[in-house]
Amino acid sequence: MRLIGRGAEANLYLEGEEVVKERIPKNYRVPELDRMLRTTRTRREARLLSAARRAGVPTPVVYDVDNPGTTLRMAHVPGPQVKKEIDSMGSKERKNLFRRIGELAGRLHRAHIIHGDLTTSNMIHSGKRIFFIDFGLGEISEAVEAKGTDLLVFKKSLRSTHHEHEDECLEAFMEGYREAYPGAGPVLERLAEIEKRGRYFVR
């Protein structure tokens, strides 16, 4: 097993063609809360990865969840994080990419899958396909509120991480999202509402 990544909550190991994702204990939080978060997120992630694939969104195939449920074993998806590619792309290529990301997000929401942490760090460009990963904060929900919040997380990550291309990327994303998801209208209205509810917003 070779350590290939250290995220905020998990270590990633490569073992042959498989990735082992281990949610590590955090000493800053009480043990009861720590165990609860690690196990529920790991199990939820396994379920949502499979559900997303059935909804037409590429995700790594899940092989196993250990007992008590803090380690996930899945297929290795080679390729760069979308986050790392954006600045080196041409404008047209970038728009196409975000249109496709929007379509994939639309497919998730059409199937009532909330990702929970939609950012370009959690998307892998592998060959011609874009894989969505890291569903640990996700849930199954038909609620417009949950879908609107999901989009807000994405929108804000563009603002903080890809500020130079924020408007262009968001516009392309929304185009793809609307096309893939017939229920997009009310979700986008709710998104605007949630933003206004926040502590800070411009205009």
Next chain:
Amino acid sequence: MEKVICLGIEATAEKLGIGILDSEGNILANRTKHQPLKGGIHPREAAQHHAENLRPLLDLALQDAGLAMGDIELIAFSRGPGMGPCLRVAAVAARTLSLKHGIPLVGVNHCIGHIEIGRLKTEAKDPLTLYVSGGNTQVIAFEGGRYRVFGETLDIAIGNCIDQFARNLDLGAPGGPVVERLARKGSYVPLPYTVKGMDLSFSGLLTAATGAARTEGNRIEDVCFSLQETAFAMITEVTERALAHTEKEEVLMAGGVAVNSRLQEMVRTMARERGAGFFVPPGDVLGDNGAMIAWTGILMHRSGITHRLEETRVEQRYRTDQVEVTWR
């Protein structure tokens, strides 16, 4: 570089602050006075308090510094975010003093003030800032010429959550220290944990904690303990996420809630385990204060910024990332 002496006026919420700094970063005076709290903050009453106390507090600050108004070379004030009536008291005072004494004026973003005084008073160079207070909860980092918000609350601030909980249960105000004290004798009961990407939500937690505390058979100490453990774990988690995401190597704490020793302990533990530096500014510049506004004013002015009167309108929802950072 020529030495400049700056007067900073802070009034975004219940606290009024007057600070005087020189451009070498020496705090010559830093006075605060807050409206006595019974319930929550009433914006108009707080503003009234500030208007009545501004002149005497200014005189005390000048006395502390051994200066007269004629020695002040720059005036800075909080333009926002904050409560409109309070902000306007500081703005009107700053404009009046500026006109009367012919002193240049700079409007400062309150949140950025917290970051800059932290950078001045600790060893932190380019930190990820965790700003937690009664009215604000943000995780901020400098990126591409601005202070960008990587995580923030989607509804109420952490300080507001704890204060409101304490008020709901008549534990006394301000709620933070009371809840912290009670929590020392508590143990864990499950409460809702809500993290959305790098953002947070506290309103569901507040409702659930209030309900749990009112449920017969539950100990108030346990609910206080769990409220702190849950809310602070959420905050620490998004801070860690933002740290991994931005690849910053330092964490700086800011804001009134940053005095909480349990929160400090949790963030410190997280930072250590990630190999990141951990910094907490001294208590007198941690909560809202005038010194942070004066210092940020000096930095802005030094980079060529002076605001004309018509540019000093207050902004209740002034976003941290609205400000172009010309001084870094």
